[in-house]
Amino acid sequence: MSASAQLRAALVDGLTGDDAVDDPAWRAAALAVPRELFVGSFFAAVPGSNPTAYRPVHRTDPGWLEQVYSNETLVTQLDGRTRPEDVAEGAVIGTPSSSSTLPSLVLRMWHQLGAETGHRVLEIGTGTGYSTALGAHRLGDANLTSIEYDPAVGATAAAAIKAAGFAPRLVIGDGLLGDPDGGEYDRLIATCAVRYLPPRWLHQVKPGGVILATLSGWGLGFGLVRLVVTAPGEGTGLFMPGYTSFMIARPHDRPPRQSLSLLPGDERPSRIDPEVIGTWTGSWVAQLAAPSAERMGAGGHQILSDVATGSQARTMPDPDGGWAVVQRGPLRLWDQVENAVEAWQRAGEPHQEGFGMTVSAAGQRVWVGSADGPGWNLPI
Template sequence: MSTPAELRTALADRLTGNGVLTDCEWESAARAVPRELFVGAYFAPVAGSVPTGYRPVREGELGWLEGIYDDRTLVTQLDGRIGPEDVAGQAAVTGVPSSSSTLPSVVLRMWQQLGAEAGHRVLEIGTGTGYSTALGAHRLGDTDLTSVEYDPAVGAAAAAAIKAAGFSPRLIVGDGLRGDPDRGRYDRLIATCSVRYLPLPWLHQVEPGGRILATLSGWGYANALALLDVTGPGEATGRFLADQASFMIARPHDRPPRPTLDLLPGDESPTLIDPATLDDRTGGWVAQLAAPAAIRTGAGAQQILWDLSTGSQARTAPDPGGGWTVTQRGPVRLWDRVERALQHWQAAGAPREDGFGITVSPAAQRVWLGTEDGPGWDLPI
């Protein structure tokens, strides 16, 4: 059986070999920080279960250590309150993942993309298990790193693990969307949760010339990773990156509990857009930009959009005569908005996320396609 050090070395070798690790300082961090200190137990999804069931995997069990050094996300909490230690035996439970240890490859790639170096003051939003924080402390030192965690129980566990790993960055339990409550000034900000829009406190705490790296998500759960340069107080501009990063949405930005969806009659019309376009990674992102208050279910030709703020609905279906039809009801014509956005995107050649940019001011946050004067959509701030 392999030792933790051997598994850690093998993981770092894979990430170096496949081009994820390109900076020798971050490679050193990957080889030094023991992930098993931060994930004493985790949930493994039960294959084929609907809804997804999760089985606890505890320290010392067969496959526990190998799972930790597999390059995958490890779910550590469900529904904001259930941990592996709360589940008896090997029983499977259902729930919505609310905390996790993200894939090491994603965490390390993002740290490199942030461009943080020794001497930079860095604010991390979302301590989580503390693994990412420890990597940052190894590379940057304790003094210039601050990390904020929303959940007190998660934050306490992370603090203990970070200390056990030999690091002592500044750790805060609080609402990371408000930034550092002491109003410190930073050169870099990295978020390991996703947000519907860039919180203005972040834009005021990062110095002009500094950078913010964050994942923009929404109630459709499409994600895109943005790297922004702060140009002034409350102002920034940047572009989305080709690399995908999917994080749990910050709890204050998460969608509200939804009632049972009743599909009601509405106005029927043909659509020129194949509804399956929404199943494409970027297609779903564009649809979310056009209808940011909508959740999406279904797949292929049968998509359902439901606006939680107005009750508006749109649902598609194949037309027996060919093509597709859409039924819409409510004050917001959801599919009309999505169709126009997808047509703009397709006319531009259907680029991936790095074909989009973002401009932020105190008054608005606008995602645009191609260039700043191209088609655009305002984020819901």
């Protein structure tokens, strides 16, 4: 057995609990697809750097193959343009824009999707092509279409997929618009995050089919929803347990911001501890309440800045105890967040699996507890 095959087997055998690969077909795919074909080089974060700096790791570097078979996300592009091959030496600062997602999450999502033999699947976000190759191994080339937004990323992925021996249909384009040739799919899986489910997806997945996608936004909250399409353009589903995050689809990313000035406003005591919106589910709830706001800060010092209106909210210690909040602008962002957090707390502060989603002609609504419970409309 080659070193690569040994490392693949060790990786798969080392996945336990919810990440364990129990389905024989997906286990076979994970053992067969060589990840090193898809991440010939990648960026590693420099420990302790602030802002985060990245150094390139190449095939010729010691320990490269072992890192490829770590259960970690490997960054393969920064700022939508910089590849590891573009950095001769040293480290660079940038924002990750493409990656090879940690294998346990890739396999878990394919399993959660419930794709079976004979199903036609649309994948949004080819990325490095590793996930695509796993899907092609399990489902067959003819049943898988994958769409990549970035032409350079897509070309590299296509070469790797071919080298791995697979030939699914690959498309360069805006995956948020669905398959440009139309068609009906049984399943749709997204490897990027979106602010709302694009309407085309809900028309290209046939009734009874499933959409698995991560909802996110500018508040750094994430929730993975498994939506069953009930009619063209309509569906309902629950959010999945665990912790799933992806880079947001580029058309859904926030507009560029040059700087932020914290301006005076109206001050009052905060009804909630601001630290709650720095937690995984708390940040999700805050984002639902203020969907066009960017969240910054840490701990009890939180800053919300609304991209659409310029409204602001910031929290700080109250000299008399507790916390104070300063708000300005047409939206009272902290009022919205407080109301949402209190509704979540009354529901028992559930993790994401306590939330659901309903899509209809009226819009896209995320709710907590039950479909007729407290809810928030997504920004479409």
